[in-house]
Amino acid sequence: MAKRIPLGVIEGFFGRSWSWQQRTELASFLRQTGYDYYLYAPKGDSRLRSQWRQDWSPHDWRALNSLRQHYRATGVKFGLGLSPLDLCGPQGRTDGASLDTKVTRINELQPDILALLFDDMRGDTPQLAAIQTELAHRAAALTSASKVILCPTYYSDDPTLEKVFGARPKDYWETLGSSLDPAIDIFWTGPKVCTDHFTRSHLGDVAERLQRRPFLWDNYPVNDGAIKSKHLYLKPFSRDRADIGDLLAGHAVNPMNQFNLSKLALASLPRAYASANYQPVQLFNELLEQLCPPVLRAALQEDAARFSAEGLGKLTPEQRAHLSEHYSQLADDSGMSAEVADWLAGKYTFDPACLTD
Structure with missing residues (x-):
């Protein structure tokens, strides 16, 4: 275990x-299933990304405050992921005051965790590791959060990252690992951006490079990529997740766009860590029974494997229309059938801003 x-x-x-x-x-679901924290880092929140220097609108700030208060009341830790990407360029180092202002504003939420996310940016920048270390130390000195996590630009061995974001600077990981405060964790997705199977040897090697245990950013069951958006990943986490905890600093799951359907996979991870005899196949049936009304349970038992392995690409327009109508008619309180119907109808469109899959 x-x-x-x-x-x-x-x-x-x-x-x-x-x-x-x-x-x-989500807060009560996380509490009930055995999770410890939630990180608010939606790609769609421009105030954390492309317009990170700007403040949230009064409406969104109130919503964010209310959300944070609810997580505190529920007993689940709360954090935010900030992406000050333009500070990593040559001119950005002269604008550290903007980072100070943003972190000070975030402090008003009293977050438990602050994540600095340097993914989704060009990485062929001289002294990239040194710049990101400097920014992380600056944020860590100012934040009221008790935990700081950094996501590097190259967060996997996957060659896709260099194809999309440029050549990785020489000794990037080793420099980051040796210069970054050991108290700051580093996100890692595995040998691939979306890793199916984790091995102990790989994670041990990563720990040597980063000079700390990696904090796993697990891209299962996320389905926002050009290919993955055509699939629904409903099955429990595979058995390998039950045997890697001693090699990790933490484990964060990136879920699907489909909020309710994500619960099926999410509910399985704490079970993997808690059981010495984790059986994902049996667990899937248990989770269907716990989370789905009977009529939806039967439909997903029949279709889950096809939705995952074959996806929309193997369905004819007629099959998609038929299945979409079928799930629409199931209308249940869980919200899952409506999400399946919308996915089949093409209402979860791929965002081209997602450059990796």
Whole structure:
């Protein structure tokens, strides 16, 4: 059985965002299923990304404050993911005051976790590791959060990252690992951006490079990429997740755009860490029974494998229309059938801003 480490959900996907109501509802689900924290980092919040220097609108700031208060009341830790990407360029280092202003504003929420996210940016920049270390130390000195996590630009061995974001600077990981305060964790997605299977040897090697245990950013069951958006990943986490906890600093799950359907996979991860005899196949049936009304349970038992393996690409327009109508008619309180119907009808469109899959 894996060592128990902090488990959480990071809302870090592209495309159709969750609603404030869904984010609020998630708190009790996380508490009930055994998660420790939630990281608010939606790609659709420009005040954390492209317009990070700007303040939130009064409406969104009130919603964010209300969300944070709800997580505190529920007993689940709360954090935010900030992406000050333009500070990593040559001119950005002269504008550290903007980072100070933003972190000070975030402090008003009294977050438990602050994540600095340097993914989704050009990385072929001289002294990239030194710049990001400097920014992380600056934020860590100012934040009221008790935990700081950095997501590097190259957060995987996957060659896709260099194809999209440029050549990785020489000794990037080793420099980051040796210069970054050991108290700051580093996100890692595995040998691939979306890793199916984790090995102990890989994670041990990563720990040597980063000079600390990696904080796993698990891109299952996320489905926001050009290919993955055509699939629904409903099955529990695979068995390998039950045997890697002692090699990790923490484990964060990036879920699907489909809020309610994500619960099926999410509910399985704490079970993997808690059980010495984790059986994902049997667990799937248990979770269907716990989370789905009977009529939807039967439909997903029949279709889940096809939705995951084959996806929309293998369905004819007629099959999609038929299935969409079928799930629409199931209308249930869980909200899952409506999400399946919308996915089949093409209402979860791919966001081209997502450059990796």
